[in-house]
Amino acid sequence: MPRYRRRESHKAGLPPGALVHIGEEQSEAVQIHLIDYDGEGLRERRLVTIEEAFAFRHTPAVTWIDIDGLQEVEVIRKIGEEFGIHPLVQEDILNTTQRPKVEDHGSYLFIAAKMIYCNSERRIETEQLSLVVGPDYVISFQE
Secondary structure: OOOOOOOOOOOOOOOOOOOOOEOOOOOOOOEEEEEEEEOOEEEEEEEOOHHHHHHHOOOOOEEEEEEEOOOOHHHHHHHHHHHOOOHHHHHHHHEOOOOOEEEEOOOOEEEEEEEEEEOOOOOEEEEEEEEEEOOOEEEEEEO
Protein backbone atom coordinates (compact mmCIF):
# COMPACT_ATOMS: atom_id res chain seq x y z
CA MET A 1 0.00 0.00 0.00
CA PRO A 2 1.56 3.33 -1.02
CA ARG A 3 2.23 5.90 1.62
CA TYR A 4 1.74 9.54 0.96
CA ARG A 5 4.03 12.02 2.57
CA ARG A 6 2.92 15.53 3.13
CA ARG A 7 5.10 18.06 1.34
CA GLU A 8 6.77 20.59 3.57
CA SER A 9 5.72 24.13 2.84
CA HIS A 10 8.23 26.78 1.79
CA LYS A 11 6.52 29.01 4.31
CA ALA A 12 6.92 26.75 7.34
CA GLY A 13 7.94 28.86 10.33
CA LEU A 14 7.39 32.21 8.60
CA PRO A 15 4.86 34.75 9.90
CA PRO A 16 1.59 35.41 8.06
CA GLY A 17 2.10 37.86 5.20
CA ALA A 18 5.68 36.72 4.52
CA LEU A 19 6.26 37.01 0.77
CA VAL A 20 7.47 33.71 -0.69
CA HIS A 21 6.74 32.55 -4.23
CA ILE A 22 5.00 29.17 -4.13
CA GLY A 23 4.69 27.60 -7.53
CA GLU A 24 6.64 26.54 -10.56
CA GLU A 25 10.02 28.22 -10.88
CA GLN A 26 10.36 30.33 -14.01
CA SER A 27 13.69 31.14 -15.63
CA GLU A 28 12.44 34.11 -17.67
CA ALA A 29 12.47 37.64 -16.26
CA VAL A 30 9.25 39.20 -15.03
CA GLN A 31 7.52 41.14 -17.82
CA ILE A 32 5.50 44.25 -17.00
CA HIS A 33 3.02 45.66 -19.50
CA LEU A 34 1.03 48.84 -18.94
CA ILE A 35 -2.14 50.04 -20.63
CA ASP A 36 -3.48 53.49 -19.73
CA TYR A 37 -6.84 54.42 -21.27
CA ASP A 38 -9.57 57.03 -21.14
CA GLY A 39 -12.16 58.59 -23.49
CA GLU A 40 -9.37 60.24 -25.50
CA GLY A 41 -7.36 57.13 -26.32
CA LEU A 42 -5.20 54.25 -25.25
CA ARG A 43 -1.49 54.20 -24.45
CA GLU A 44 0.45 50.93 -24.25
CA ARG A 45 4.01 50.30 -23.19
CA ARG A 46 6.31 47.58 -21.93
CA LEU A 47 8.07 48.57 -18.71
CA VAL A 48 11.54 47.63 -17.48
CA THR A 49 10.87 48.31 -13.78
CA ILE A 50 7.69 48.41 -11.72
CA GLU A 51 8.50 51.95 -10.56
CA GLU A 52 7.78 53.21 -14.10
CA ALA A 53 4.11 52.27 -13.57
CA PHE A 54 3.80 54.44 -10.47
CA ALA A 55 3.78 57.65 -12.54
CA PHE A 56 0.40 56.54 -13.95
CA ARG A 57 -1.09 55.95 -10.49
CA HIS A 58 -2.60 59.44 -10.12
CA THR A 59 -3.70 60.19 -13.68
CA PRO A 60 -7.40 60.60 -14.58
CA ALA A 61 -7.17 57.61 -16.96
CA VAL A 62 -7.73 53.97 -16.00
CA THR A 63 -4.42 52.13 -15.64
CA TRP A 64 -3.99 48.41 -16.22
CA ILE A 65 -0.69 46.93 -15.08
CA ASP A 66 -0.09 43.34 -16.21
CA ILE A 67 2.69 41.47 -14.39
CA ASP A 68 3.68 38.23 -16.10
CA GLY A 69 5.88 36.17 -13.76
CA LEU A 70 5.86 35.98 -9.98
CA GLN A 71 9.40 34.82 -9.28
CA GLU A 72 10.69 38.32 -8.39
CA VAL A 73 9.03 38.82 -5.00
CA GLU A 74 10.36 42.39 -4.72
CA VAL A 75 8.14 43.47 -7.65
CA ILE A 76 5.06 42.27 -5.73
CA ARG A 77 6.25 43.99 -2.54
CA LYS A 78 6.83 47.34 -4.31
CA ILE A 79 3.49 47.35 -6.10
CA GLY A 80 1.80 46.31 -2.87
CA GLU A 81 3.32 49.28 -1.05
CA GLU A 82 2.42 51.75 -3.82
CA PHE A 83 -1.22 50.62 -4.17
CA GLY A 84 -1.86 49.77 -0.51
CA ILE A 85 -2.36 46.04 -1.13
CA HIS A 86 -2.60 44.16 2.17
CA PRO A 87 0.39 41.85 2.93
CA LEU A 88 -1.92 38.80 3.15
CA VAL A 89 -3.25 39.58 -0.36
CA GLN A 90 0.33 39.87 -1.61
CA GLU A 91 1.00 36.48 -0.02
CA ASP A 92 -2.04 35.02 -1.83
CA ILE A 93 -0.83 36.46 -5.16
CA LEU A 94 2.49 34.65 -4.74
CA ASN A 95 0.84 31.35 -3.73
CA THR A 96 -0.11 29.87 -7.10
CA THR A 97 -1.93 26.96 -5.45
CA GLN A 98 -4.66 29.37 -4.31
CA ARG A 99 -8.30 28.34 -4.70
CA PRO A 100 -10.48 30.69 -6.77
CA LYS A 101 -11.97 33.42 -4.59
CA VAL A 102 -13.11 37.06 -4.43
CA GLU A 103 -12.38 39.32 -1.46
CA ASP A 104 -13.63 42.88 -0.90
CA HIS A 105 -10.95 44.97 0.83
CA GLY A 106 -12.93 48.22 0.81
CA SER A 107 -10.77 50.26 -1.57
CA TYR A 108 -10.14 47.33 -3.95
CA LEU A 109 -11.30 43.83 -4.86
CA PHE A 110 -8.93 40.86 -4.89
CA ILE A 111 -9.80 38.05 -7.30
CA ALA A 112 -7.91 34.76 -7.60
CA ALA A 113 -8.90 32.52 -10.53
CA LYS A 114 -7.52 29.77 -12.72
CA MET A 115 -6.92 30.26 -16.44
CA ILE A 116 -7.32 27.11 -18.48
CA TYR A 117 -5.37 26.66 -21.70
CA CYS A 118 -4.10 23.99 -24.08
CA ASN A 119 -0.29 23.64 -24.11
CA SER A 120 1.90 22.82 -27.12
CA GLU A 121 1.40 19.05 -26.52
CA ARG A 122 -2.37 19.62 -26.66
CA ARG A 123 -2.81 18.98 -22.94
CA ILE A 124 -5.04 21.06 -20.71
CA GLU A 125 -3.14 23.10 -18.11
CA THR A 126 -4.07 25.75 -15.58
CA GLU A 127 -2.36 28.92 -14.48
CA GLN A 128 -3.25 31.20 -11.61
CA LEU A 129 -4.50 34.68 -12.45
CA SER A 130 -4.80 37.21 -9.63
CA LEU A 131 -6.50 40.57 -10.08
CA VAL A 132 -6.52 43.64 -7.87
CA VAL A 133 -9.28 45.96 -9.08
CA GLY A 134 -9.47 49.51 -7.75
CA PRO A 135 -11.57 52.52 -8.77
CA ASP A 136 -9.18 53.62 -11.52
CA TYR A 137 -6.77 50.74 -11.90
CA VAL A 138 -6.51 47.01 -12.58
CA ILE A 139 -3.41 45.00 -11.71
CA SER A 140 -3.16 41.47 -13.09
CA PHE A 141 -0.62 38.91 -11.93
CA GLN A 142 0.11 35.76 -13.93
CA GLU A 143 2.41 32.85 -13.12
